[in-house]
Amino acid sequence: MRSPIRRSAQAAVAVATLSLAAACGGGFDDGAQQQESGSASLTMLIASSGDAETQAVQEQVDAYEQQSGNTVEVQVAADLSQELAQGFAGGNPPDVFYLDASRLADQADAGNLFPYVDQVDDADDFYPNLLDAFTYQGTQYCLPKDFSTLALEINDAAWSAAGLTEADYPTTWDQLASVAQRLTTGGQTGLVVNATRDRVGAFMVEGGGWFLSEDGSEVTADSPENLEALQYLQTNLQSGSFSFPGDVDAGDGVEALGTGKAAMTIEGNWLVGGMANDYPDVGYTVVPLPEGPGGPGTLSFTNCLAVASDSDAQDAAVDLATYLTGGDAMTALTQDTGVLPSRQSLADAYLEQFPEREAYIAGADYAQGPVNAPGVEPVLQDFDSQLGSVETGDPAEILQSTQTNLEQAIGG
Numbered sequence: 498m499r500s501p502i503r504r505s506a507q508a509a510v511a512v513a514t515l516s517l518a519a520a521c522g523g524g525f526d527d528g529a530q531q532q533e534s535g536s537a538s539l540t541m542l543i544a545s546s547g548d549a550e551t552q553a554v555q556e557q558v559d560a561y562e563q564q565s566g567n568t569v570e571v572q573v574a575a576d577l578s579q580e581l582a583q584g585f586a587g588g589n590p591p592d593v594f595y596l597d598a599s600r601l602a603d604q605a606d607a608g609n610l611f612p613y614v615d616q617v618d619d620a621d622d623f624y625p626n627l628l629d630a631f632t633y634q635g636t637q638y639c640l641p642k643d644f645s646t647l648a649l650e651i652n653d654a655a656w657s658a659a660g661l662t663e664a665d666y667p668t669t670w671d672q673l674a675s676v677a678q679r680l681t682t683g684g685q686t687g688l689v690v691n692a693t694r695d696r697v698g699a700f701m702v703e704g705g706g707w708f709l710s711e712d713g714s715e716v717t718a719d720s721p722e723n724l725e726a727l728q729y730l731q732t733n734l735q736s737g738s739f740s741f742p743g744d745v746d747a748g749d750g751v752e753a754l755g756t757g758k759a760a761m762t763i764e765g766n767w768l769v770g771g772m773a774n775d776y777p778d779v780g781y782t783v784v785p786l787p788e789g790p791g792g793p794g795t796l797s798f799t800n801c802l803a804v805a806s807d808s809d810a811q812d813a814a815v816d817l818a819t820y821l822t823g824g825d826a827m828t829a830l831t832q833d834t835g836v837l838p839s840r841q842s843l844a845d846a847y848l849e850q851f852p853e854r855e856a857y858i859a860g861a862d863y864a865q866g867p868v869n870a871p872g873v874e875p876v877l878q879d880f881d882s883q884l885g886s887v888e889t890g891d892p893a894e895i896l897q898s899t900q901t902n903l904e905q906a907i908g909g
Contacts, residue, residue, distance in 0.1 A: 536566045537813035542584075542591035544577040544800075546834065553833035557826045558817075565820075567813050585609050588807065592814040596639060596803040598630035599867035599874070604803070605633040606871040611804040612638045613815045622840045630866030631801045639801035640822040643836035645765040646860035647699050647795045649673075649787065650750075653780040655680055655760035667787045670703070670729060677738035680760035687738040689750055689759035692884045694877055696750070696763050698796055700726040702865045705791025708877075708903060713869055716907065718880075719893075719900035722791060727892035729789075734888040741885065755779050765798060766857040770835055783856045797864035799839065837861070876902040 541558065545551040551573055558569045574580045577595060584590035585607070596604060604610050614620050614637035620628065627641040649667070656665075659679045667673040677687025690696045694708075701707055706722030709715065717723075733739035740759075747753035750762030755776030762768075763786065772779060786795050802818040804811065820826060824840060831838045831847065837858050838847050848855055868877060876899065883895045 536568065537810035539567060539569045539593060539810055539813055539817060540572060540591040541569055541817065542572050542574055542577065542580060542594040544595050545573045550834045553830050554821075557821055557829060560826070561817060561820045565813070565816060567810075567817070569817060585805075585807075590805040590807060592805055592808040592810055593817050594803050594805070595642070595800045596631075597867075598641075598797075598799050598801070598869070601631050601638065601801075602633050602869050602871040603874075605636070605638055609806055610638045611806045611808065611811055611815070612636050613804055613818065614638065614640060616815060617819055622842050624839060624841055624861045626861070626864055626866060627797065627799055627839050630797065630799055630869065633869060639803040640818065641799045641801050641839040642822055643827070643831055643834075644797050644799035644839050644861065644864075645767060645836055646797050646857050646864050647696065647763055647765050648783050648785055648856040648860065650754055650762050650764060650768055651782045651784065652754055652757065652760050653782055655685060655757070656782070659760070666782075666784045668785075669787050670789050673787045674729075674733055674736075674738065677733060677761065678736065681738045685757060686740040686745055686753075686759050688733070688761045688763070689740050689742055689745055689747065689753035690763045691750055692741040692743075692887075693881045694884075695796060695798070697727075697730060697884055698865070699763060699786055699794055700730055700789065702794030702796065703786065703789030703791055704729070704794075705789070707865060708868045708873075708899070709870065716900055716903045718903055719896040723896055724892055725790065727887060727895065731887050731890075731892055743885075751775075754781065766835065766837060766854055769854065783853065785856050785859055793860075793863050795860035795864045797861070797866050799866070870903075870907050872906045873903060876906050 543554055545554070555571055558571055562568055572591065578600065581590065581594060590609065614628070617640065620640070623641060627644055628637055631637060631639050631641060661676060661679065665676060667676050673688070680687040701723050704722045704726035706717065706720045706726060708718050710717050730739065742749050742753055745753055745758040747756065747758050750759065750764045751768050751771040753759035754762045755772055772781065785793065802821055804814045804818055808814045824843060827838050827840055828843060828846070832850065837854065838844065844858055848858060879902065880895065880899045883890065887895065
């Protein structure tokens with residue numbers, strides 16, 4: 498177990514979130530053509546977390562243009578999924594675009610992606626499980642531009658007030674439940690965690706389970722491991738030491754931690770920016786998620802730079818994607834936006850600059866990516882909706898229905 502890192506929110510920098518920025522005009526130009534001069538004109542569609550990310554991407558694209566002689570129009574999507582769907586339906590998709598790992602299988606299954614990873618000499622520098630997140634039916638399609646993971650964030654003042662020390666940082670489920678009880682007071686819950694697969698799923702992984710088998714060939718939602726994970730969550734919800742954000746009048750775990758309604762939460766490295774912006778006076782400590790019966794576990798969230806199979810300038814599009822996921826560009830982009838570098842070789846230098854993010858990057862070696870199968874999003878959304886009532890519901894029924902629905906979706 499790596500040592501925890503203590504930090505103050507005042508020292509943080511803004512980080513990228515999973516939200517999409519509002520911008521972008523409709524449609525893509527028809528100019529993604531090889532020009533007579535031999536240069537190419539490309540379109541690149543991104544989902545930006547804000548001005549900092551947009552500016553950082555534009556600066557790296559400008560550098561690419563100077564080096565390559567190609568031109569690139571960066572477009573910021575208001576709704577990335579919708580605008581991609583419109584582009585593909587109209588036969589005029591962007592040449593290069595952000596693609597969330599949870600959407601990889603749908604786009605690959607539709608034949609919209611050009612796989613280029615086999616053209617990259619140093620692809621083994623990327624974390625293997627991040628490459629796996631962009632692999633479908635044995636084909637690696639695109640390179641992860643960065644990633645985020647979940648960790649356990651602890652309010653320092655609440656921790657001290659409960660008489661706890663660094664020696665008490667939980668490393669097992671039993672220890673997490675124990676300290677959550679000690680931290681629960683009249684106006685404060687020990688642990689507040691979002692009621693979605695993107696948070697609760699970490700317990701499933703720590704229990705040794707997940708929605709699909711490792712090779713993706715079998716639906717494994719209704720398993721003893723997943724049942725134990727949901728029962729663990731249910732037991733602690735019923736005891737009052739765990740809560741969902743809505744139960745403590747908070748929008749998410751970041752708000753719960755920052756306002757003192759939670760002594761602990763489970764969030765990703767985007768919390769750093771949220772705390773710095775909204776709760777700069779709140780000190781907190783970030784440690785890896787405690788191990789469960791199945792060992793250590795966390796979830797990863799990542800986007801790749803995908804290349805459209807119908808791009809009229811495919812070679813140039815691959816060149817742009819590989820440039821932006823190269824070491825120099827990735828270093829600049831992750832420094833400016835707060836996400837973690839997906840190249841293993843950059844980890845040490847990154848942590849020298851941002852040691853407070855060590856617990857997040859430590860999870861890269863064992864993080865579980867999203868469910869990688871087409872047509873499963875409605876099923877997983879239904880799972881999320883059922884989680885909201887797991888405190889008084891039947892975890893076994895939740896898993897049984899999810900199993901049946903996933904088998905139907907994937908079989909279809």
